[in-house]
Amino acid sequence: MGIRYLEEERIFKLDTPNTTYLLGVVAKEGFLGHLYYGKKLEDVTGAGYLSRVEEPPFVPEKNDRDRSSFFDAFPFEYSSHGVGDFRESSLKIRTMAGHVASSLVYVSHEIQKGKGKLAGLPATFGNEAEVTTLTVTCTDPSIGVNVELSYSAFEKVDVIARSVRVINASKEPVWLEKVMSLCLDLEGKEYDILTLHGSWARERHEERKPLGHGKYAVSSRRGESSHQEHPFLALLSKNADQTMGEVYGFHFAYSGNFIGQAERDQFGQVRVVMGIHPEDFSWKLEPGESFQAPEVELTYSSLGLGGMTRTLHDLYRRHMIRSPWLHKKRPILINNWEATYFDFTADKILDIAKESAKLGIEMLVLDDGWFGNRFDDNRSLGDWWVNEEKLRGGLGRLVSEINALGMKFGLWFEPEMISPESRLYEEHPDWAIQIPGRRPCRARNQFVLDVGRREVRDYVLEKMFAVLHGANVEYVKWDMNRPLTDLGSAALPADRQGELCHRYVLGMYEMQERLLAEFPNLLLENCSGGGGRFDPGMLYYSPQIWCSDDTDAVERLMIQEGTSLLYPLSCMGAHVSVCPNHTVGRTTPFATRGMVALAGTFGYELDVTKLSDEDKAAVPRQIRAYHAFNDLVREGKYYRIASYLENRDHDCFQVMEDGGKKGLIFFTQVLATPSSRSRRLPLQGLKKGSRYRIFQVNLNKEELLTDTGRVYSGDVLMNAGLTLERPWGDFQGRLLYLEEEK
Numbered sequence: 239m240g241i242r243y244l245e246e247e248r249i250f251k252l253d254t255p256n257t258t259y260l261l262g263v264v265a266k267e268g269f270l271g272h273l274y275y276g277k278k279l280e281d282v283t284g285a286g287y288l289s290r291v292e293e294p295p296f297v298p299e300k301n302d303r304d305r306s307s308f309f310d311a312f313p314f315e316y317s318s319h320g321v322g323d324f325r326e327s328s329l330k331i332r333t334m335a336g337h338v339a340s341s342l343v344y345v346s347h348e349i350q351k352g353k354g355k356l357a358g359l360p361a362t363f364g365n366e367a368e369v370t371t372l373t374v375t376c377t378d379p380s381i382g383v384n385v386e387l388s389y390s391a392f393e394k395v396d397v398i399a400r401s402v403r404v405i406n407a408s409k410e411p412v413w414l415e416k417v418m419s420l421c422l423d424l425e426g427k428e429y430d431i432l433t434l435h436g437s438w439a440r441e442r443h444e445e446r447k448p449l450g451h452g453k454y455a456v457s458s459r460r461g462e463s464s465h466q467e468h469p470f471l472a473l474l475s476k477n478a479d480q481t482m483g484e485v486y487g488f489h490f491a492y493s494g495n496f497i498g499q500a501e502r503d504q505f506g507q508v509r510v511v512m513g514i515h516p517e518d519f520s521w522k523l524e525p526g527e528s529f530q531a532p533e534v535e536l537t538y539s540s541l542g543l544g545g546m547t548r549t550l551h552d553l554y555r556r557h558m559i560r561s562p563w564l565h566k567k568r569p570i571l572i573n574n575w576e577a578t579y580f581d582f583t584a585d586k587i588l589d590i591a592k593e594s595a596k597l598g599i600e601m602l603v604l605d606d607g608w609f610g611n612r613f614d615d616n617r618s619l620g621d622w623w624v625n626e627e628k629l630r631g632g633l634g635r636l637v638s639e640i641n642a643l644g645m646k647f648g649l650w651f652e653p654e655m656i657s658p659e660s661r662l663y664e665e666h667p668d669w670a671i672q673i674p675g676r677r678p679c680r681a682r683n684q685f686v687l688d689v690g691r692r693e694v695r696d697y698v699l700e701k702m703f704a705v706l707h708g709a710n711v712e713y714v715k716w717d718m719n720r721p722l723t724d725l726g727s728a729a730l731p732a733d734r735q736g737e738l739c740h741r742y743v744l745g746m747y748e749m750q751e752r753l754l755a756e757f758p759n760l761l762l763e764n765c766s767g768g769g770g771r772f773d774p775g776m777l778y779y780s781p782q783i784w785c786s787d788d789t790d791a792v793e794r795l796m797i798q799e800g801t802s803l804l805y806p807l808s809c810m811g812a813h814v815s816v817c818p819n820h821t822v823g824r825t826t827p828f829a830t831r832g833m834v835a836l837a838g839t840f841g842y843e844l845d846v847t848k849l850s851d852e853d854k855a856a857v858p859r860q861i862r863a864y865h866a867f868n869d870l871v872r873e874g875k876y877y878r879i880a881s882y883l884e885n886r887d888h889d890c891f892q893v894m895e896d897g898g899k900k901g902l903i904f905f906t907q908v909l910a911t912p913s914s915r916s917r918r919l920p921l922q923g924l925k926k927g928s929r930y931r932i933f934q935v936n937l938n939k940e941e942l943l944t945d946t947g948r949v950y951s952g953d954v955l956m957n958a959g960l961t962l963e964r965p966w967g968d969f970q971g972r973l974l975y976l977e978e979e980k
């Protein structure tokens with residue numbers, strides 16, 4: 239495995255366990271062409287023909303008259319701009335003279351074991367035994383700019399991580415106006431495109447449609463990866479489903495403005511590009527300076543979407559999440575947001591904590607409203623000192639009392655924000671992102687801090703550190719509740735204003751890095767008005783991200799389905815809340831809410847002192863199930879069995895221990911149906927030749943497991959399916975445990 243250079247053919251062969259990626263240096267000019275990406279190939283002798291230079295439209299050296307025909311059809315590894323390729327370009331550089339053309343040719347390459355860091359950016363990592371990296375240096379000799387294309391092939395995971403660095407080797411400044419992190423030219427097969435879309439409280443719903451001619455893009459220009467569109471797309475063969483068919487997945491490890499686009503050209507070929515959105519972006523590069531573009535994770539599966547999902551889960555668990563909490567059971571938390579919103583005192587929080595401790599809850603998280611003059615969401619962001627009117631005796635005292643109950647304590651911050659009504663804004667109005675002379679947009683009555691500025695980051699971190707050093711805070715929820723608008727930075731000169739959004743993201747990453755360096759054991763949970771910044775980049779800093787402000791069990795089925803398409807369940811912040819649900823008003827059984835939250839990090843977000851006796855009695859039972867099964871949920875292999883989004887009837891997925899010895903089946907019948915017939919659902923990930931005993935997991939009975947007495951072969955369960963009786967009533971969840979018979 240790894241990466242090899244086949245010198246004679248000038249081909250680079252990148253191998254992962256089940257895939258091969260080929261690129262080659264083509265023609266006298268040294269164009270870098272894409273040859274192949276797909277199922278693993280052993281012998282690639284003569285594969286250079288895949289660049290198709292012998293077919294019309296030829297290479298310029300053989301037919302310069304048709305240069306444009308060549309540029310407009312050749313499968314480029316990184317597309318040019320303005321020289322004859324009219325498909326999407328990868329790089330747009332404005333020179334001092336105002337020209338924007340670029341075209342790259344090969345200069346040199348290097349193959350190294352391991353993988354270097356990307357300066358200031360989150361990225362996958364791996365040691366010398368786990369990953370090999372190819373760096374191809376290209377140049378545009380006309381403008382004196384060099385481009386390094388990096389490819390890291392993983393040994394155990396079918397992923398190639400790609401990134402790009404642009405170096406100004408000329409004697410004049412240049413302005414980067416577009417730097418894609420990935421360009422991939424695929425053969426002209428018929429594809430469907432799969433993306434994730436959403437809104438606040440409805441994040442990451444899957445959408446699949448045929449890819450026609452022209453361009454289809456997902457993007458964000460909100461300054462964050464966004465609730466609305468996700469930095470991900472996949473191309474699927476027409477027959478692809480969960481278990482079969484071809485899938486190319488592209489996932490961008492970046493938390494700001496992005497674009498991911500698939501384009502079917504005049505010849506039916508498909509070009510995918512992904513990177514920082516070129517709108518609202520430009521970056522001045524002085525001579526000798528370089529620009530590092532973020533990383534795209536690229537995966538190919540011949541085993542359908544399920545293959546892609548499990549590959550990405552493995553990738554993020556092994557090579558992206560750094561937190562010491564990654565493989566640990568997270569403390570079961572109770573968050574006071576839906577319990578009290580801004581209306582709380584230390585006594586109220588302590589009452590919740592006392593009741594929670596009795597039930598087995600392990601950590602109290604104090605959400606928004608504990609600081610400054612924060613009695614509602616109109617003020618005080620930036621004033622990170624304790625509101626003594628609410629928390630008499632200060633945070634230290636409250637935390638000690640909570641610790642004395644045997645519970646941990648966690649705290650909410652929104653570090654990137656500033657309220658117009660705050661002491662911070664009185665002192666530093668120029669720290670807010672805004673354009674002089676233009677009335678700035680107020681979203682949730684707050685402005686965004688210009689965290690691209692060092693002094694702003696230092697100030698906020700100093701205040702946060704003081705709070706965190708002053709009390710035993712073991713968890714932080716880092717929130718971000720509005721998008722970026724009115725893009726103006728008081729600290730940037732006119733020809734660098736286009737750098738604001740990316741500088742903002744780099745600044746935010748640096749803040750999280752410094753927070754973790756100061757508190758290495760901190761459990762950090764990211765959040766953005768729910769799941770508005772749920773992307774692989776944020777996982778580099780926090781092992782979990784709040785999935786959505788919508789805690790309704792049925793809405794969560796769809797949100798968590800889309801999220802788990804890409805992310806391990808251990809990343810998905812999920813809590814049990816009260817009914818009628820605060821976002822949609824729906825009433826679902828407490829057990830179903832518990833089951834849905836058990837498929838994530840698990841916790842509560844309600845006033846436990848007000849729960850009915852029946853629900854209160856169920857809490858320790860749900861907690862018992864968490865302790866019994868969280869190892870499986872956190873580390874297991876994920877299989878999607880049925881999609882409620884698709885069938886509008888029921889939802890089902892499995893998590894299996896690696897090796898297929900035991901697993902869990904999560905099933906929800908959303909609306910009751912009158913048919914008396916039971917349904918059969920083919921399971922996945924079992925051992926064909928083994929037999930499995932099926933248990934019912936009880937979330938509201940004395941005993942955790944009831945042996946159903948049913949023992950079936952893996953073969954039958956996977957092909958004929960497991961019979962599930964239709965439950966009685968709406969929104970009924972059923973959790974089953976299956977174990978291989980010895």
Ligand code: DGJ
Pocket residue numbers: 575605606615650717719765766767768769784786787
């Ligand atoms: C948005 C988050 O998603 C909520 O959980 C809560 O923390 C609020 N912000 C607080 O303002």
